[in-house]
Amino acid sequence: MSTREEEAMRDPLGAGIYQAIACRFFHNYAVIRDYAARRGDVGDLPSALDHAALRQRYDRLIEEHLLERPDTATSVRAFIDFAACVLFDLKLNEILIESSIVGSERDLEEVLTAIQRIGDWVNKKELAEFAAKLRSAAPAT
């Protein structure tokens, strides 16, 4: 990947959102690891991260990034991935009867916030597409 491509990929907002997703995965890892531990040997599985520290980090990431408005497709994709990840967590937790990193009620609120942020950006895009259609349909002067 060239430096220019690497530069184009840089997206601090997306990075923050993906960090929050990583925290969710670490939480799920801890839950499943604990399942194994309760049943016997965990083999050489790495230790789980401390829940309180993970939760603190997650809360900070959400506070810093989830309310921010994404202004590029790259950032919006991170929001979509975040919403999908939380929905996946909700499904998973229903099967395992476990709580997600923040609990199902806040999960749902976070999905709604992410969807709102996605909607804000897509709405702008839609208006731009509509304006472009109008321009192309207008008779040439």
Place this chain on the structure above:
Amino acid sequence: MTIDKTASLADQLSSFKDPQRRFVVEAMMLRAEHAYREAQQRAVQYGINLPADPDPPSFGELTERYNKLMEEWAPESVTDAGGALAYSDLVAAIVWSELTSSSEGNCRIVSTERDLGYALELLASARRWLNEQDIADVSREARLAGKGGAI
């Protein structure tokens, strides 16, 4: 969608013919009818007389129509911003009903697990469109940078 007052009415109405938006409107309508039927049933239980109110299809019929519609359309790839917006609106409706139904204990048009599964499929469809947008944006920026233009 935010209505653009400069657009003609015909242009604005034509957006409602978009099959993806129509699908979302139909899915929302089925969800609303299901909620309405449930409220109507509760009203009857409480002895409230609703003689003039319309009788919506049965719960089973609504669920069947909803599942058929979702199975057909949720995996469909979104083709424009309007479609992506409509799909995300439907995800929000699913999540919102999940958020409110657990506290009220009301019945659902489909199970939580299935509804969340549909929401995931809708998001995956919107994501595919977004990927194309992202690639287009990056290549446009690269072209501009290559020409020495401002990004």
